[in-house]
Amino acid sequence: MPPRRSARGAAAAAAAAAAAPVPAPAPAATTSAPTPSPPPQVKKNPFPLRGCRIAVSGALPGLTHEDVLERAKKLGAATTQNVTATVTHLITTEQEVDDETPKVRAVKRFGKAKMVSMDWLEKTEEDGERAPEDEYELKPKDPSAVASSSKAAPVANGTAKANGTKRAASPALPAPPAKKRSKKDEDLEPSAQKATSKDICVMLDEGAPANYNVYIDSDLTIWDASLNQTNASNNNNKFYRLQLLQNGAIYKTWSRWGRVGERGQSALLGSGSLADALKQFEKKFKDKSGLKWDDRSSAPKVGKYTFVERSYAPDSDDEDETEDEVKKEEEYETPKSKLPLQVQQLMEFIFNPTFMNATMADLNYDAKKLPLGKLSKNTITRGFQTLKDLMELIDDQSLAQSRYNMAYAPAVEQLSNQYYSVIPHAFGRNRPPVIANEAMLRRELDLLESLSEMKEAQNILKGRKDSRDNPADAQFEALGMEEMTPLDHSSSEFKQLAEYLLETKASTHYVKYQIEEIFRIERKGEEDRFENSKFKDVKSDRRLLWHGSRTTNFGGILSQGLRIAPPEAPVSGYMFGKGIYLADMSSKSVNYCCSSLSNGTALLLLCEAELGDPLQKLTNASYTAGDDAVKNGMYSTWGQGTTGPSKWKDASSVHERFKGTKIPDLSAKPGNTGVPNAYLAYNEFICYDVDQCLFLVRERDGNVDYAAASLPLFPLKLRAARPPPPLEAASLCCKKETAPSSSCCKTEVKEEAGCCKPDAASASCCEKEPAPSTSCCKADAAPAAGCCKPRTASSSCCKTDAAPSTSCCKTGAVPASSCCKPVAAPSACAPKTASGCCGPKPSNATHDAVRSAYGSAVTSVVSGGGASCCGSKATELSGVDPITKDLYNELEASEVPAEALLASFGCGNPTALAKLEKGQTVLDLGSGGGIDVILSAKRVGPTGKAYGLDMTDEMLDLARRNAVTAKVDNVEFLKGHIEQIPLPDCSVDVIISNCVINLSPDKDATLAEAYRVLKPGGRLAISDIVLNRPLPTETQQDLKLWAGCIAGALVKGDYEEKLTKAGFKDIDIEPTRVYSSEDAKEIVDGQGDEKDEQLKAIDGAAMSCFIRATKPTSNCGQKCC
Known part of the structure; x- marks a missing residue:
């Protein structure tokens, strides 16, 4: 599911703007012309606001503060982000004035500035002269009226009164900027570099002399500046920190600079006087940023450092407690919690700082440079x-010239640099990657959304009023929950909710659940808000649906509710527009929990959603879905998938409060929805108003437990798929019979020399015919002089096609001399390689390792063993091992020979993903034993064609035999490398692949070739191993782990970037299973020589994923058909 965020900003801002006074008609222009016809043109004053100093506050519909200030500058005004004694006008909203936000209070304190609506600025622009302020002035409501309305307003965010850190809001004004701010909030979010009092303690920068304090002047300005600059082209990612320090009457300017993520260098400047320290500080700031210190919040200058605003609220990381205070706190024993044990454990899990650090590190955020507690909203x-801005540029490249006055690529890099300068990222010494496509941008959206939620959790962690409270009790109180009750496991409610969770695990999501707890929860005021909203009276379609999110997001979710992306977020970053994304298949939502970063544990919500009737039904992504739904009088979108619940029933059987709400009727298992042309595998439901959702459940995954919130919360155990471990091709062994020498194995033990089944010769043996020399082969390759099946020659042989030299080839090339397919001399081969043969170039070490491993594995299958390289024997239906177990259902398994199923080394079922149609041409990259080619051939029918491409002779032999056994003749197996596909341009409708792309040593070439052979509009539908974090260099270089589908796997963001680079669009990488530590251990143990450090590096790093992408129907480059 796409990310979900908080923001009701647009609606509230629109309401505030609507309440602004209507301007009176402007007086008619006068002139001194002696004759009325024609009237002379009155020249407008180009700078009507010269002499004014303007600030902005509040949410203005469709405008950012920077937009407004820029317009004011063009009219001659000076601008500032802060309200000081020199400000003459504050452009704001009635809601800001009524709520007495910090900037409004500052205006009152200085008593000079006029508070006016945006209409005042627009009128000034229109008339070319300064509009009269009195007509647009905003004044507070009568205090008694405000108090009365506040008392009557229902609580929207459900925060506890005792906490005071959350904001109560009327349902009619849901936008965050318009919410009534408590005193606590104002303390947490001072204006840029402003202290709430001179007593606040500001953290000294790393390395600064400990006997100094950061200077705060009489205007409460904090003289502390964090500056960042990123330039991807020059591999710059650097910081500059300035602090004006005070020790009694001595003042110094501290500076520290270096690369983000490193300590850097430092200097202490100044003679000791305040005047000199101020001069040094302001000079350094202007040199680095190009701005005056007073203009620090203005738009950053191109090529200069960017000022990054920090929060100065007390932080759990601050070291501002005195020894006496610490000692006094330590004297108190932590009291016993009043909460049930399950709830205590849940609080400890949600507010675990280790998980927050892991999440930030996973997303490359530099928490050391800008700690979470210092990150300002x-x-x-x-x-x-x-x-x-970046997404708008990517969507419309013409903006590069019209808006930024430069070429497209430099404009993209400039905005990417600007983003990294504002949100610091640690890339080590690597070049900062340019955010040049939608996939990379979505990852950054995920980071910002997670930072927003984690900031709420951080505020709760540091908001304990009394250190003598039990931490879990204080955290629970701060969440503002009305109820959080563990359900009785024997109750009907528990059992039915558990059934919904377990029975809606999708067949393509390879996870197993183990429920530990389910919680019934309710946020304060949540139900009242729902009942008092407009959705109470709409034609109803209420459903219980799943929502998954990172564990670290739940402090914000439980305290603030489910939220929608803010107006500043790009709408095109969300598949069906900005909204709350829900699912009717539990595993669909579990995939967004990122449990690998929280010890294998995830939290899952079950939500009661009012979707409205009718719903907007879509089968393909639409970024404008939210706006389109509103225009058509609808409240929600149903992204229709190919699989979903077969029936729905009334949920009153779960709990009486759900009467009139639907839940899947699991007497009929989920199945094919029958929706034509559905792009999604599973249904998604998107609500565009937070008032549509009540949330219910929490869960845990991995090797730990789960829970659920808003009716219930679930703890689950999830077990992930694992890639097939590689085999060492040191020698041959057989299952039952031994050779005369000392070597053989009965099951799967490797020995020194070789043995074969069923006959033995002097020093070697063959299945049917012995070679005249000392070598023989069972399948197609011998380690010595070479032999072939079914006939042999002196030093070379071929099964079908012979080259004019003394070597032979079956389909492709051999390492010795040259050969071609079908029969050609070297001069006739095109294109020619170094060896003078058509087809792939000679394989490299990676290809050799992979070919050796899989060739040996298939030998084991043919000789009666399983395809597993781990030592465990496979069964026909289960496949190879825990990775391949249950990838194919019984019907699919019945359609293919047993050997095809046993030789499957996949991590998914791409044929289920591909949605093949009759008459299509499909290509399987790395076809192995042929299972997916055979299934595809049956799907496309006799008018279609299924190709399989593989580089391993043993696999190709087995696949051809399996195709004969399966009685499919619309198949063709090709020998070659996936980096050089032996098919013409634009010849394939769908490309599938099963856990093979990760094996390629040149993935750019592989994806470029896939793009080349696809027809315009053709689809990529593959299963593959993807990393959620980079592996150590030594692990990446391990050929055994490469052949085992681990070392060669790409990090998700890199995979998306390479797909985009190849030319694909509509890219979607959907995790289906995360590898557990046990899976990783089996892989490492199977090779017998991995150390604990490597096991730790692999643990939890990899996941199997469904990967979808499309070749554009137009603008597909030089290789467009």
Whole structure:
């Protein structure tokens, strides 16, 4: 599911703007012309606001603060982000004035500035003269009226009164900027570099002399500056930190600079006087940023450092407690919790700082440079806005010239640099990657959304009023929950909810659940808000649906509710527009929990959603779905998939409160929906208003437990798929019979020399015919002089095609001399390689390792063993091992020979993903024993064609035999490398692949070739191993682990980037299973020589994924058909 975020900003801002006074008609222009006809043109004053100093606050519909300030500058005004004694006008909203936000209070304190609506600026622009302020001035409501309305307003965000850190809001004004701010909130979010009092303690920078304090002037300005600069082309990713320090009457300017993620160098400047320290500070700031210190919040200058606003609220990381305070706190024993044990454990899990650090590290965020507690909301908003600008540029490349006055590529890099400068990333010494496509941008959206939620959790962690409270009790109180009750496992409610969870595990999502707890939860005011909203009276379609999110997001979710992406976020980053994304298949939502970063544990919500009737039904992605739904009088979108619940029933059987709400009727198993042309594998439901959802459940995955919230929360155990471990091709062994020498194995033990079945010769043996020399082969290759099946020659042989030299080839090339397919002399081969043969170039070490491993594995299958390289014997239906277990259902298994199933080394079922149609041409990259080719051939029918491409002779032999056994003749197996596909341009409708792309040593070439052979509009539908974090260099270079589908796997963002580079669009990488530590251990143990460090590096790093992408129907480059 796409990311979900908080923001009701547009609606609230629109409501505030609607309440603004209507401007009176402007007076008619007068002139001094003696004759009325024709009237002379009155020249407008180009700078009507010269002499004014303007600030902005509040949410203005369709505008950012930067937009407004830029317009004011063009009219001659000076601008600032902060309200100081020199400000003459604050452009704001009635809601901001009524709520007395910090900037409004500052205006009152200085008593000079006028608070006016945006209409005042627009009128000034229109008339070319300064509009009268009185007509547009905003004044507070009568205090008694405000108090009365506040009392009557229902609580929207459900926060506890005792906590005071959350904001209560009327359902009519749901936007975050318009929510009533508590005193606690104002303390947490001071204006840029402003302290709430001179007593606040500001953290000294790393390395700064400990006997100094950061200077705060009489205007409460904090003289502390964090500056960042990223330039991808020059591999710059650097910071510059400035602090004006005070020790009594001595003042110094501290500076530190270096690459982000490193300590860097430092200097202490100044003679000791305040005047000199101020001068040094302001000079350094202007030199680095190009801006005056007073203009620090203005738009950053190109090629200069960017000022990053910090939060100065007390932080759990701050070291501002005195020894006496610490000692006093330590004197108190932590009291016993009043909460049930299960709830205590849940609080400990949600607020685990280790998980937060792991999440930030996974997303490359530099928490050392800008700790979570110091990250301001304004900085996150600037990050969203930059990504929005970047997405608009990617969608419309003409903006590069019209908006940025430069070519497209430099414009993209400039915005990417700007984003990294605002939101610091640690890339080590690597070049910062340019955010040049939608997939990379979505990853950054995920980061900002996670930072927003984790900031809420951080506020709760540091918001304990009394250190003598039990931590779990304080955290629970801060969440503002009305109820959080563990359900009785023997109750009907528990059993039915558990059934919904377990029975809607999708067949293509390879996870197993183990429920530990289910919680019934309710947020304060949640139900009242739902009942008092407009959705109470709409034609109803209420359903219980799943929502998954990172564990670290749940502090924000439980305290603030499910939220929608802010206005600053790009709409095109979300498949069906900005909304709350829900699913009716539990494993669909589990995939968004990122449990590998929280000890294999995830939290899953079950939500009661009012979708409205009718729903907007779509079968393909639409970024405008939200706006389209509103225009058509609908409240939700149903992204229709190919699989979903077969029946629905009333949920009152679960709990009486759900009467009138639907839940899947699991007396009929989920199955094919029959929706034509559905792009998604599973249904998605998107709500575009937060008032549509109540949330219910929490869960855990991995080797730990789960839970559920908003009716229930579930703890689950998830077990992930694992790739086939590689085999060493040191020698041959047989299952039952021994050769005369000392070598053989009965099951799968490797020995020194070789043995064969069923006959033995002097020093070697063959299945049918002995070679005249000392070598023989059972399948197609011998380690010595070479032999072939069914006939042999002196030093070379061929099964079908012979080259004019003394060597032979079966389909492709052999390492010795040259041969071609079908029969050709070297001069007739095109294109020619170094060996003078058509087909792939001679294999490299990676190809050799992979070919050796899989060739040996298939030998084991043919001789009666399983295809597993781990030592465990496979059964026909289960496949090779825990990775391949249950990838194919009984019907699919019945359609293919047993050997095809046993020789499957896949991590998914791409034929289920591909949605093949009659008459199509399909290509399987790395076809192995032929299982997916055979299944595809049956799907496309006699008018279609299925190709299989593989580089391993043993696999090709087995696949051809399996095709004969399966009685399919619309197949063709080709020998070659996936980096050089032996098919013409634009000849294939669908490309499938099963856990093979990761084996390629040149993935760019592989994806480029896939793009080349696909027809315009053709689809990539593959299963593959993808990493959720990079592996150590030594692991990546391990050929055994490469052949085992681990070392060669790409990190998800890199995979998306390579697909985009190849030319694909509509890219979607859907995790289906994360590898557990036990899976990783089996892989490493199977090779017998891995150390604990390597096991730790692999543990939890890999996941099997479904990968979808499409070749454009137009604008597909030089290789467009």
